[in-house]
Amino acid sequence: MTRMTRQRAAVAEALDQQDEFRSAQQLHEVLRARGDSVGLATVYRTLQTFADAHEVDQLRNADGEVLYRRCERVEHHHHLVCRSCRRTIEIDGPTVEAWAAKVGAAHDFTDIDHTIELWGICKDCRG
């Protein structure tokens, strides 16, 4: 059973205030700046817990760093993220979903999981 603690509430709140994907360290810094100090290890653990519960989305940037974000839609979806400012657009992809399932089945693979993320430069960062 998961317990409700000040730290978890703080991490959840900090996440809600973010529009873009953030790393554990960035969130830790946000919390520190707000005065809601939470240990770094706890931030990592909490984010992992949230991710396992599908309460936050997680992805890796090109450097392999894990980023977290509380998305609008709960249903499975993908992201179009600006490489520069990390502005994120949530996209749902019935098309690719079906494609992924079909490809998996065609090659007799089961438990298909997919990593589908789009990166680009958004309008504002292009200037």
Place this chain on the structure above:
Amino acid sequence: MTRMTRQRAAVAEALDQQDEFRSAQQLHEVLRARGDSVGLATVYRTLQTFADAHEVDQLRNADGEVLYRRCERVEHHHHLVCRSCRRTIEIDGPTVEAWAAKVGAAHDFTDIDHTIELWGICKDCRG
């Protein structure tokens, strides 16, 4: 200009002998076992160089480790990888390619790049 060295030839050859995606450390071990010893740092550098030149494909597993593989097809493609044995099927995805480009354009993002990999369990590993 890139020079041809014993080490690079050895890494290239070791790569060619692999059917599945391998990490830099695994390849380093393969080289050591073959007697073609190459420094670990060099293996990393060489693989990076090959990847930059699009001579090998690279992707990250769930743990964030980077894996390399010399694929059959040179043209852009994606992979369906067995989570257990890493058996890899190369798939080309005009469907998703078009989808990715369309989504990017629709949201006014440029320099679209995408990460599209499929993971599953292959027939043999299902036993």
Place this chain on the structure above:
DNA sequence: CGATTCATGAGAACGATTCTCACGCTTGAT
């Protein structure tokens, strides 16, 4: 109000990858 047990935090530990830098080898010109 306990007792139980999960949660926390500081710092150590980890693990993949990169960096440093002195030395060696490939290369292109001679």
Place this chain on the structure above:
DNA sequence: ATCAAGCGTGAGAATCGTTCTCATGAATCG
């Protein structure tokens, strides 16, 4: 071939994100 120029190499140190340890703190349940 010979040689100078400079990229490539290797061993180990350094990085850096992330996880682990373990003693202490605090939800939760009866």
